[in-house]
Amino acid sequence: MTNTVEGSDEVRDGLDDVVELRAYEGFDSFYRRELPSLVAFARSLSGSAYADDFAQDAMLAAYRHWDSVGGMDVPAAWVRRVCANRAVSSWRRRSVEARGLLRLRSQPPPRAAAHDEHEAFWAEVRKLPRRQAQAIALHYVFDLGVADIAATLGCAEGTVKAHLFRGRAALAAALGHRNEGES
Amino acid sequence: MSIDELGRAAAADVRRQASIDVDPSAALVDLHRTHRRRTALVVAAAAVVVAVVAGLVARGPWLGQAAQRTPVPAGAPSPSPSAVLCPPGQVCHVPGTRTFSVGLAIPLTLTLPADFSASFGDMRRDTVEFYRTSVSDTGVTVMENPVPARDDYTWTRDPAAGTDARSVAQWLAGRPFLAGTALSPTTVGGRPAWRVTGGLRRGAALTAHKNMLPAAPTFASGGGTAAYWAGLHAEYTLLDAPGGGLVVIWSWTLDHPASELAANRALVAGLVFH
Numbered sequence: 001m002t003n004t005v006e007g008s009d010e011v012r013d014g015l016d017d018v019v020e021l022r023a024y025e026g027f028d029s030f031y032r033r034e035l036p037s038l039v040a041f042a043r044s045l046s047g048s049a050y051a052d053d054f055a056q057d058a059m060l061a062a063y064r065h066w067d068s069v070g071g072m073d074v075p076a077a078w079v080r081r082v083c084a085n086r087a088v089s090s091w092r093r094r095s096v097e098a099r100g101l102l103r104l105r106s107q108p109p110p111r112a113a114a115h116d117e118h119e120a121f122w123a124e125v126r127k128l129p130r131r132q133a134q135a136i137a138l139h140y141v142f143d144l145g146v147a148d149i150a151a152t153l154g155c156a157e158g159t160v161k162a163h164l165f166r167g168r169a170a171l172a173a174a175l176g177h178r179n180e181g182e183s
Numbered sequence: 184m185s186i187d188e189l190g191r192a193a194a195a196d197v198r199r200q201a202s203i204d205v206d207p208s209a210a211l212v213d214l215h216r217t218h219r220r221r222t223a224l225v226v227a228a229a230a231v232v233v234a235v236v237a238g239l240v241a242r243g244p245w246l247g248q249a250a251q252r253t254p255v256p257a258g259a260p261s262p263s264p265s266a267v268l269c270p271p272g273q274v275c276h277v278p279g280t281r282t283f284s285v286g287l288a289i290p291l292t293l294t295l296p297a298d299f300s301a302s303f304g305d306m307r308r309d310t311v312e313f314y315r316t317s318v319s320d321t322g323v324t325v326m327e328n329p330v331p332a333r334d335d336y337t338w339t340r341d342p343a344a345g346t347d348a349r350s351v352a353q354w355l356a357g358r359p360f361l362a363g364t365a366l367s368p369t370t371v372g373g374r375p376a377w378r379v380t381g382g383l384r385r386g387a388a389l390t391a392h393k394n395m396l397p398a399a400p401t402f403a404s405g406g407g408t409a410a411y412w413a414g415l416h417a418e419y420t421l422l423d424a425p426g427g428g429l430v431v432i433w434s435w436t437l438d439h440p441a442s443e444l445a446a447n448r449a450l451v452a453g454l455v456f457h
Binding site for chain 2: 039
């Protein structure tokens with residue numbers, strides 16, 4: 001795909017090509033904006049050295065279905081949901097990790113957090129039940145409210161509230177911090 | 184500090200770290216490359232289905248005609264599904280079987296043992312990987328015409344190594360970072376080959392890095408590298424390809440007992456290079 005600028009003299013290949021060009025540009029722009037935070041989300045949820053691959057796999061899925069995903073109100077919610085499911089699925093983790101094992105050009109080993117206390121926080125998040133961990137990570141990493149988390153995970157707002165409440169309580173107990181939600 | 188404050192601080196930290204580490208432009212190039220490769224696999228598989236169906240149709244009614252087929256001369260290649268060779272850079276699957284053709288520089292066909300995934304990895308012009316399904320981080324990497332690497336960080340050719348399979352196998356068995364090595368004859372797809380076993384010597388100098396870990400280098404190709412590092416058990420099988428060229432088959436398991444390598448041998452023995 002050439003980097004043709006829409007409206008330039010080079011866009012002469014007919015309507016189909018223009019439509020395709022716009023779709024690709026739309027995804028690329030989305031990708032560049034969303035990838036760093038999606039990687040942060042994957043690292044917080046998986047703690048794996050291959051967390052970045054979970055984010056990339058989710059983005060690849062979005063790219064394949066961009067005709068429909070790109071037309072959604074919030075495409076980011078779709079890709080976050082895919083990433084959330086991949087990062088907590090042990091089967092998919094093994095598959096991605098196996099594929100990444102022998103890469104020549106590996107990136108620096110990703111760290112979930114630089115601070116020991118922050119590392120401990122995410123380690124405890126990963127011990128939570130799957131849905132609680134996803135809700136907590138979506139809430140903090142993307143600063144999402146209950147309604148947005150519910151839309152992302154495809155569940156009721158009341159369910160998200162329960163996940164957040166129980167998750168915070170478990171984290172507070174495990175890490176010895178006060179839980180303002182209980183006071 | 185409340186748990187909520189800790190969560191927000193931890194999130195800010197992980198976001199900041201990701202924004203430093205991640206290069207979206209480079210990752211986007213990688214994503215497009217991966218998409219093209221996977222699309223090519225789907226197209227190739229469809230092409231094989233069409234070819235097989237077309238072949239059956241062209242033969243006409245074939246039930247009961249087996250005895251009328253043209254006799255195959257003794258010693259000639261049998262018309263097996265594995266004779267289907269795939270275009271370069273693609274993987275073709277013979278429908279209804281676990282037989283695959285891999286379009287490497289030296290074409291490769293194989294029938295996957297049951298314990299291996301049909302999802303191959305890291306495929307390049309001269310490299311392909313196969314993964315076990317019953318145990319994680321265990322598999323087989325095929326490297327065609329790799330460079331026997333010097334014992335340093337450069338991944339460049341060691342002039343002390345030969346060029347044919349036997350001499351390179353001898354060179355590998357004599358690597359200073361290995362202990363308990365053994366060199367034994369074997370076969371790969373019916374062709375003579377040499378297997379090198381052994382483990383990383385305790386206290387050996389690890390002069391290179393792989394996956395950001397200190398490692399002892401063995402081979403490098405255009406697409407990847409092979410090495411020993413802590414926690415990795417490996418054995419190598421080397422053979423001379425038909426028409427020339429060196430093939431190195433790296434069998435490995437990470438963080439599992441070396442006995443896991445035994446199950447990899449079924450795949451290695453069945454690889455046929457054309």
